Amino acid sequence: MKEKNNLFYKMGIDLGGSHIAIGVVDSNGKILEKIEKRLNGIITKEVKRVIEETIIESFNKFKEEYKIIEIGIAIPGTVTKDVVVKSVNLGLQNYKIIEELQKKINIPIKIRNDAKCAAIAESTYGSLKKYERALFLTLGTGIGGAVIIDNKLLNTGNLPGCEIGHMVIEKNGIECNCGRRGCFERYASMKAFKNNLRKALGYTEEVSGKELLAIMKNTRKKDENYKIIEKVKKEYIEYLGLGIANLVNIFEPEAIGIGGSFVYFGEVLLEDLKEEFDSKNLLFNPRKDINIQTAVLGNEAGIIGAVL
Numbered sequence: 001m002k003e004k005n006n007l008f009y010k011m012g013i014d015l016g017g018s019h020i021a022i023g024v025v026d027s028n029g030k031i032l033e034k035i036e037k038r039l040n041g042i043i044t045k046e047v048k049r050v051i052e053e054t055i056i057e058s059f060n061k062f063k064e065e066y067k068i069i070e071i072g073i074a075i076p077g078t079v080t081k082d083v084v085v086k087s088v089n090l091g092l093q094n095y096k097i098i099e100e101l102q103k104k105i106n107i108p109i110k111i112r113n114d115a116k117c118a119a120i121a122e123s124t125y126g127s128l129k130k131y132e133r134a135l136f137l138t139l140g141t142g143i144g145g146a147v148i149i150d151n152k153l154l155n156t157g158n159l160p161g162c163e164i165g166h167m168v169i170e171k172n173g174i175e176c177n178c179g180r181r182g183c184f185e186r187y188a189s190m191k192a193f194k195n196n197l198r199k200a201l202g203y204t205e206e207v208s209g210k211e212l213l214a215i216m217k218n219t220r221k222k223d224e225n226y227k228i229i230e231k232v233k234k235e236y237i238e239y240l241g242l243g244i245a246n247l248v249n250i251f252e253p254e255a256i257g258i259g260g261s262f263v264y265f266g267e268v269l270l271e272d273l274k275e276e277f278d279s280k281n282l283l284f285n286p287r288k289d290i291n292i293q294t295a296v297l298g299n300e301a302g303i304i305g306a307v308l
């Protein structure tokens with residue numbers, strides 16, 4: 001048993017839409033061992049059973065070697081302190097996951113939204129480490145995020161809060177699956193960007209994000225697609241800048257971190273985003289340089305942030 005010098009460990013779980021990753025995390029935020037299992041292909045009825053069995057098996061395996069004192073789970077969706085209210089990706093609703101696991105596991109278990117896990121992980125060990133006040137956005141299928149104040153996640157009580165993706169930026173805009181119109185994520189998520197780009201270039205959904213990125217990187221000024229790409233990019237950056245500026249004007253963070261699949265597109269979008277702030281008066285209290293960082297912890301952020 002690795003318990004020398006009073007060393008204790010935590011078990012972090014990243015519940016993705018398509019896979020589950022479980023790791024032993026030490027007190028420095030380092031993942032020492034990891035188990036991964038695919039969840040896609042499993043029918044919705046079976047998802048809960050597979051999740052619970054995988055977590056219990058992993059805990060029993062890890063506890064033979066490590067003194068594990070707590071378990072944290074990063075959930076893609078809406079969560080309160082003890083219930084998964086809704087996870088569209090996993091097809092879960094009102095799932096009392098902690099209560100179920102606690103029948104077999106006798107140490108504290110906590111759950112937290114995955115974007116908040118990534119935010120606290122980036123704030124503690126990653127791109128936002130140097131800052132006490134920060135904003136973190138995950139730009140992917142939707143937009144998630146969190147606000148860090150005094151190195152801690154903004155306390156929103158037992159309600160999720162920080163529904164950054166559902167901040168309305170266009171009255172009577174595009175319909176959102178939350179029931180309202182004109183939500184930020186309908187314009188500034190990576191899904192929105194990629195879909196707009198595919199549409200403008202006349203591509204089907206089969207053209208992957210990776211392929212789109214390659215096309216963006218390889219298109220030169222003289223190419224016929226150049227203007228089309230620039231137009232889609234410009235519109236996307238305008239919406240993204242607008243939403244971020246709204247948040248900056250409220251919270252005045254020292255830095256803004258961006259995670260999710262935006263990170264891969266960082267090389268073709270990040271400078272344009274900074275330029276948007278430099279060239280327009282988006283901020284109520286102007287600053288010299290907007291400090292925008294892309295996330296550095298990648299897919300480890302969920303596991304690490306779940307136990308912070």
Ligand SMILES: [Zn+2]
Pocket residue numbers: 165166176177178179180183
């Ligand atoms: Zn919405």
